[in-house]
Amino acid sequence: MLRNKKLVGLLGSLFVMTWLGVFTPLPASAGKIKKSDIDGDGLTNKREAKIGTNPADADTDDDGLDDGTEVKKVKTDPVDGDTDDDGLDDGAEVNVEKSNPKDDDSDDDSLLDGEEVNVTGTSPTDGDSDDDGLDDGTEIDDSTDPNDSDSDDDGLEDGTEVEDGSDPNDSDSDDDGLDDGTEVEDGSDPNDSDSDDDGVDDGTEVEDGTDPGDGDDHEDHGDGGSDD
Numbered sequence: 001m002l003r004n005k006k007l008v009g010l011l012g013s014l015f016v017m018t019w020l021g022v023f024t025p026l027p028a029s030a031g032k033i034k035k036s037d038i039d040g041d042g043l044t045n046k047r048e049a050k051i052g053t054n055p056a057d058a059d060t061d062d063d064g065l066d067d068g069t070e071v072k073k074v075k076t077d078p079v080d081g082d083t084d085d086d087g088l089d090d091g092a093e094v095n096v097e098k099s100n101p102k103d104d105d106s107d108d109d110s111l112l113d114g115e116e117v118n119v120t121g122t123s124p125t126d127g128d129s130d131d132d133g134l135d136d137g138t139e140i141d142d143s144t145d146p147n148d149s150d151s152d153d154d155g156l157e158d159g160t161e162v163e164d165g166s167d168p169n170d171s172d173s174d175d176d177g178l179d180d181g182t183e184v185e186d187g188s189d190p191n192d193s194d195s196d197d198d199g200v201d202d203g204t205e206v207e208d209g210t211d212p213g214d215g216d217d218h219e220d221h222g223d224g225g226s227d228d
Contacts, residue, residue, distance in 0.1 A: 037055075038055050039067075040058055042066060043055075051078065052079055053067045063090040064089055064092060064095060065090050084113075087114015093106075097113065097124050110136075120146060122147060129147055130147050130158075131149060132158040132160075134146075144169060152169055152171040154172070154180040155185070156184060174191055174192055176203045178202050196212060
């Protein structure tokens with residue numbers, strides 16, 4: 001009788017333990033599940049549960065990068081599609097623009113990467129998109145075109161004009177009738193409408209065939225044309 005009671009008690013314990021999963025394949029299966037990678041993103045289910053990603057979704061934040069790639073390779077936030085808050089998804093930065101998904105201004109030109117791609121059309125990885133000597137951010141501030149090295153089409157690059165003091169947004173900075181580039185080529189001053197201070201605008205001198213860089217030339221030309 002005692003033996004039967006012990007047997008019943010043992011069977012009862014086994015039942016309870018089985019129900020709790022102690023003697024069923026559950027513990028082994030649970031371990032396998034934790035170590036497995038249901039969504040195939042390179043992270044175990046256990047690790048995904050720990051960092052807050054979805055173990056059933058390879059790209060939890062829908063940014064174009066697998067969670068495993070974000071955690072192990074590029075070191076971005078797998079639950080934030082735009083880790084650096086620059087207006088570009090991490091995937092777009094890594095796979096398309098080749099910009100830094102952890103730096104909101106990859107080329108340090110004072111424009112957010114997203115702003116460059118979505119608004120100004122400039123390169124987020126090249127601080128001077130048009131290679132004119134001015135950073136894209138500077139051009140935006142100065143209202144020149146960061147995608148056009150010669151915004152006013154006067155034959156001088158924007159950077160050169162800023163350096164020399166002429167207006168990169170005005171092809172004829174001194175309003176003398178000559179483009180700034182023409183003045184530089186001819187040796188006259190694009191910032192002075194009367195380069196040789198002879199009382200005649202440079203444009204008029206060129207039109208008359210005199211030298212806008214020689215104050216005596218226009219007078220001599222006038223005298224030469226006189227019949228007195």
